[in-house]
Amino acid sequence: MSTDAVLLDVRDVSVSFPVGGMLRRKMMQAVAGASFTVSAGETLGLVGESGSGKSTLARVLLGLERPSAGSVTTTFPPRATTGERRSPARIQVVFQDSEAALDPRMTVLDSVAEPLRAFGVSKREAHGEAVEWLNRVGLPTWQHDKYPRQLSGGQRQRVCIARAVIGRPDVLVADEALSALDVSLQAQLVELLAELRVDLNLAMVFISHDLSIVRHVAETVGVMYLGRLVEYGPTAAVFNDPHHPYTKALLASVPDPDIPIAERFQLQGEMPSALTPPSGCVFRTRCPLARARCAEAMPEPRPGVVGGHWARCFFSDEVRRLDAMPEAV
Amino acid sequence: MSATGELLRVRDLSVRVRGRRGESIRLTHDVAFDVRPGEIVGLVGESGSGKSVTASAILDLLPRRSTAISGSVRWRGEELLTASASRLRAIRGGEIGLITQDALAALDPVFTVGHQLSEAVGSHRRLPRGEVRELSLRLLSEVGISDPERRLRQYPFELSGGMRQRVLLAIALCNAPHLLIADEPTTALDVTIQAQLVKLLAREAKERGMAMVLITHDLRLVAGLCDEIVVMYGGRIVERGSARVVYRTPSHPYTRALLDCAVMLESEPGTALKPIPGTAPDPAEPQPGCVFAPRCAFAFDRCHTEAPVLRRLSDGRVAACHLSE
Numbered sequence: 001m002s003t004d005a006v007l008l009d010v011r012d013v014s015v016s017f018p019v020g021g022m023l024r025r026k027m028m029q030a031v032a033g034a035s036f037t038v039s040a041g042e043t044l045g046l047v048g049e050s051g052s053g054k055s056t057l058a059r060v061l062l063g064l065e066r067p068s069a070g071s072v073t074t075t076f077p078p079r080a081t082t083g084e085r086r087s088p089a090r091i092q093v094v095f096q097d098s099e100a101a102l103d104p105r106m107t108v109l110d111s112v113a114e115p116l117r118a119f120g121v122s123k124r125e126a127h128g129e130a131v132e133w134l135n136r137v138g139l140p141t142w143q144h145d146k147y148p149r150q151l152s153g154g155q156r157q158r159v160c161i162a163r164a165v166i167g168r169p170d171v172l173v174a175d176e177a178l179s180a181l182d183v184s185l186q187a188q189l190v191e192l193l194a195e196l197r198v199d200l201n202l203a204m205v206f207i208s209h210d211l212s213i214v215r216h217v218a219e220t221v222g223v224m225y226l227g228r229l230v231e232y233g234p235t236a237a238v239f240n241d242p243h244h245p246y247t248k249a250l251l252a253s254v255p256d257p258d259i260p261i262a263e264r265f266q267l268q269g270e271m272p273s274a275l276t277p278p279s280g281c282v283f284r285t286r287c288p289l290a291r292a293r294c295a296e297a298m299p300e301p302r303p304g305v306v307g308g309h310w311a312r313c314f315f316s317d318e319v320r321r322l323d324a325m326p327e328a329v
Numbered sequence: 330m331s332a333t334g335e336l337l338r339v340r341d342l343s344v345r346v347r348g349r350r351g352e353s354i355r356l357t358h359d360v361a362f363d364v365r366p367g368e369i370v371g372l373v374g375e376s377g378s379g380k381s382v383t384a385s386a387i388l389d390l391l392p393r394r395s396t397a398i399s400g401s402v403r404w405r406g407e408e409l410l411t412a413s414a415s416r417l418r419a420i421r422g423g424e425i426g427l428i429t430q431d432a433l434a435a436l437d438p439v440f441t442v443g444h445q446l447s448e449a450v451g452s453h454r455r456l457p458r459g460e461v462r463e464l465s466l467r468l469l470s471e472v473g474i475s476d477p478e479r480r481l482r483q484y485p486f487e488l489s490g491g492m493r494q495r496v497l498l499a500i501a502l503c504n505a506p507h508l509l510i511a512d513e514p515t516t517a518l519d520v521t522i523q524a525q526l527v528k529l530l531a532r533e534a535k536e537r538g539m540a541m542v543l544i545t546h547d548l549r550l551v552a553g554l555c556d557e558i559v560v561m562y563g564g565r566i567v568e569r570g571s572a573r574v575v576y577r578t579p580s581h582p583y584t585r586a587l588l589d590c591a592v593m594l595e596s597e598p599g600t601a602l603k604p605i606p607g608t609a610p611d612p613a614e615p616q617p618g619c620v621f622a623p624r625c626a627f628a629f630d631r632c633h634t635e636a637p638v639l640r641r642l643s644d645g646r647v648a649a650c651h652l653s654e
C-alpha cells in the first residue's frame with residue numbers, strides 16, 4: 001500500500017438543514033461546496049470559529065450526515081486477513097466531550113472492548129486487546145475497571161482514543177478532541193496521537209480552534225468560515241504566508257505574551273448567521289480589505305506561491321500588508 | 330510593596346472537604362496572596378491545582394456542610410471568613426464581581442438579559458426603573474454588545490457563547506465592583522473571541538481602576554495582561570511574583586514545565602513537545618515531600634522527604650523549591 005493512496009475524496013460537499021416552522025421554513029447552509037482529499041497516513045487540520053461548519057463536515061465524513069449536494073468517495077485498502085473478525089469501521093471518531101462519549105454504566109475496559117465484541121470477537125480476546133490498548137494509551141491497569149465518572153478528563157479522553165483505534169481504522173476524526181483539556185494534558189495527548197498515527201499509518205482529520213496544535217500535528221490545513229473552505233494548503237505555507245485575511249486574523253488571535261494587548265490584532269464582531277450569509281464573499285462584513293467587488297461574488301480559489309495552496313480572496317496579494325495595520329484586522 | 334492598602338489579603342487559606350469515608354481531605358494548603366487596588370493578579374494552574382477552590386473559598390461559595398475553611402481572607406480590612414451571610418451577599422456582586430467559564434449555566438434560561446441585569450442592580454441598590462434601564466444599556470454597549478435595546482429583550486439561548494460571556498461581564502460590572510474575579514472566562518470560546526474578551530477585560534479594569542483576579546490554566550493567555558502571577562500546584566502556591574519575572578525567568582520547575590509543555594504557534598512542527606509526565610496529585614492521598622517531586626525532572630532525595638517552603642528570592646518573587654535556596 002502506497003502511503004499517498006487517497007482514502008477520502010470529498011467533492012463539492014454541501015449540507016443544508018431546514019430550520020423554522022412550516023410556514024417560515026428556511027434552509028441553513030452549514031457547509032457549502034467543500035472539496036479536499038485525505039490520503040493514507042495524512043493529517044488534515046480543519047480550523048475556524050464555532051459555526052464555521054467544521055463539525056458538520058466531520059459528521060459527513062463519518063456518515064452521520066448526508067450531504068445535500070456533492071459526494072464523499074471512500075477507497076480503503078483491503079484488509080489483511082488475520083483469521084479473526086474485526087470491526088469493519090474504517091473511520092472512527094474522538095469527540096470533545098469524553099464524558100458524554102462513554103457509557104456511564106460500563107467500566108472503561110468494557111467500553112474499549114465493545115467495538116470488537118460487537119463484531120463477534122470473543123469476550124476474552126476482546127478484553128485482552130482492550131487491556132493492551134488501555135496500557136498503550138497510558139491508563140494504568142488498576143484503573144481499567146473504573147467507570148468514566150471516576151476518571152479525570154484527560155484519562156477519559158485516553159479511553160476514547162483506545163476505543164477509537166482498537167478496531168484499526170484507517171481514518172481517525174478528532175473533533176475538538178483536546179480542546180477541553182489543560183495545556184499540560186494537551187501536549188501529552190498530541191504526542192500519543194502522533195505515535196499512534198505512525199504505528200497504525202492512521203490518517204487523521206483534526207478539527208480544532210487551537211491553531212498552535214493544528215500547526216503541530218497537520219501536514220495540510222483547511223480554514224473554514226461560514227461553511228466555506230476559504231483557504232487550503234500545506235500547513236507551513238498557510239501559516240507562514242496566509243493568503244486569506246481571515247486566516248491572518250485567526251493567527252493574530254493566538255495569545256502571545258510578548259505583544260502588548262493594545263497592539264494585538266483583533267477581528268471585529270462575530271460571524272454572521274448562516275441563515276442570512278452576506279452576498280458575495282461571506283467574510284466581507286468583517287474584512288479590512290473588502291471593497292465593492294467583494295459583494296458581487298464568492299471568489300474562486302486563487303493559487304498561492306506553493307503548489308496545492310489556494311485561498312478564496314480577490315485581494316490575496318494584499319494580505320501581507322495587514323501586518324502594518326494591526327487595528328484594522 | 331507596602332503591607333497596607335491592599336484590597337484583598339489572603340493568608341493561610343486552607344480548604345478541607347469530607348471524603349466518602351468521612352475522612353478529611355485537604356484541597357488547599359496555606360494559600361497566601363494580596364490584591365492591591367487596580368492590580369491584575371493571574372492565578373494559574375492545572376485542573377485540581379486548587380485555584381477555583383481558592384476563589385470559591387474567598388467568596389464563601391463552597392457548600393458549608395461539607396467543607397471547612399481556615400485562615401484569613403481580609404477584604405478592605407474586613408474578615409470575610411467570619412462575616413455574616415447578609416454582609417457576604419452585599420459584597421458578592423456588589424464590591425466583588427464574579428464571572429465564570431460556563432456563561433450558559435451562570436445565566437438563568439427563563440429570564441431575559443434585561444431582567445437579569447436589573448435583578449443584579451436591584452439586589453444591591455435602589456434605582457428608579459428608568460435609570461436601571463439606562464445603566465443596563467450603557468453597560469451592554471460598553472462590553473461590546475451591538476444593538477443593546479434588542480439584547481435586553483433576548484433570552485440567553487438566543488445569544489452566542491461570546492455574547493453570553495459579555496452579558497455575564499456586564500452583570501458583574503453593574504455595581505461598579507472594586508474587584509472582579511474571572512474564573513477561566515475565555516476557555517470555552519473561539520480564539521478570535523478570546524482575544525476580544527481579554528482585550529475588553531484589560532480595558533475595563535484599566536478604565537475603572539478595578540482590580541482583577543484572573544484564574545486560568547493557560548499562562549500564555551494572561552502573562553501579558555497581569556501585574557502579578559500566582560502559580561498553584563496540588564493545592565499549594567509554588568511560585569508568586571511579578572508577571573514579567575515569572576513568565577520570562579520561571580524559577581519553580583513546575584512553572585517552567587507549564588510554559589515548556591504548551592504547544593506554541595512559533596514552535597516548529599515536528600519538534601518534540603515536552604509534556605509534563607505523570608498526573609496531578611490526588612489530594613486524598615497526600616505524599617511526603619514536595620508535591621511536584623513525582624513529576625519533577627530535577628527532583629533529588631530531599632524533595633521526596635521534605636516539603637519545601639515558600640521563600641523570597643533576591644528578585645522579590647517567592648518560590649517553594651529546594652533548588653532555589
